[in-house]
Amino acid sequence: MEARFPIMYYYRYVNAEVNCCYKYIMFTYNIVFWLAGLLLIAAGIWAWSEKGVLQNLSQLTQRSAFDPVWLVLLVGGVSFTLGFAGCVGALRENICLLKFFSGLICFIIFLELGVAVLAVLFQSQLRNWLSDFLLANIKAYETDDDLKNLIDSLQQTRSCCGAEGPKDWEQNPYYGCDKPSLKCGVPFSCCVVDPADSVLNTQCGYGVRKLQESEWAEHIYMKGCMAALEDWLPGNLYTLAGAFLVISLLQIVGIYLAKSLISDIQKVRLTY
Incomplete structure (x- = not known):
């Protein structure tokens, strides 16, 4: 009598998954901005406390001149916001935070280009x-x-x-x-x-x-x-242009990483 054995079929399911390389590069990329933002905000608050502004907030409206602390806090706040959105968005695979991150960087790039164009057109x-x-x-x-x-x-x-x-x-x-x-x-x-x-x-x-x-x-x-x-200025135009190019490339890399992660996350969700 002929022996019969059950035929076993093996199926290999190919599912989309989030690229871990992009994910952790994105996290590392943004943790630097997050920590730098925290340090700048802390430095700004410390500077204000030394000048007594925190004890008397009315001094903020009484100042007729530029306070360099405002610039420190502005850069720190933007850096912290970008770093937070990028880090948490990458680790939690949160599309909303990643879109906010890439959108904010796009806005900053257009703002930089706008300022540069206006500076050239309206030099006097x-x-x-x-x-x-x-x-x-x-x-x-x-x-x-x-x-x-x-x-x-x-x-x-x-x-x-x-x-x-x-x-x-x-x-x-x-x-x-x-x-x-x-x-x-x-x-x-x-x-x-x-x-x-x-x-x-x-x-x-x-x-x-x-x-x-x-x-x-x-x-x-x-x-x-x-x-x-x-x-x-004329003798340092190439230095300034080089610095602007490096900053722009870093910003574009951030946008690319965020867009790649968003694409991977969306593909994974479509397989559910």
């Missing part, structure tokens, strides 16, 4: 706006330590003084010639530095503008910071 208007902006902050130089350090850094690194020249400091309430405290002076960052001096003289600019204008150049920089920036 942009220069006037920057000059007025810098002059407004020169007037508020002594009112905020962060702003003070920012202006000092600009004047020292670019070897300049004031927005258009040393006379701009006459508009500062502390450095005007009719003021008793720093009468007819300029900040130390305007002073021409002698390489032989090992100690920085922070009083080197006091009373300099009392001298004949022809003698100023011996003690302080005569070039305004707007002119110094205009001289610096």
Whole structure:
């Protein structure tokens, strides 16, 4: 009698699945932005606490000049938001968060391109706006330590003084010639530095503008910071363009990873 054995059929089910490589690259890519955002937000809050802003929030509306902490908090907030959406969206395979992540990066790219195009098309208007902006902050130089350090850094690194020249400091309430405290002076960052001096003289600019204008150049920089920036820009266009290209490529990589993950997640859900 012929023995009969059951015939066994083996089926191989090929199901779509989320690419783990994309998933964890996306997570690693965004954890850097998340942590950087947290650090910047913490630094901004600490700076405000040191200036007493957290104890008296009305100071935020009373400031007439630019507070660099706002920029730190803005960059930190955007970085934290992107990092959070990217990390959680990748780990939890959340399409909504991944779409928000890629949409926000697309918006940032278009914003960057828009600013660049407007800067090229309206150069004279942009220069006037920057000059007025810098002059407004020169007037508020002594009112905020962060702003003070920012202006000092600009004047020292670019070897300049004031927005258009040393006379701009006459508009500062502390450095005007009719003021008793720093009468007819300029900040130390305007002073021409002698390489032989090992100690920085922070009083080197006091009373300099009392001298004949022809003698100023011996003690302080005569070039305004707007002119110094205009001289610096042409020689660094390739550096700026390279930085913009690298940032844009990183943003495009983020969008590609998010779109790839969204596509994989949608394919997996269609098989259910």
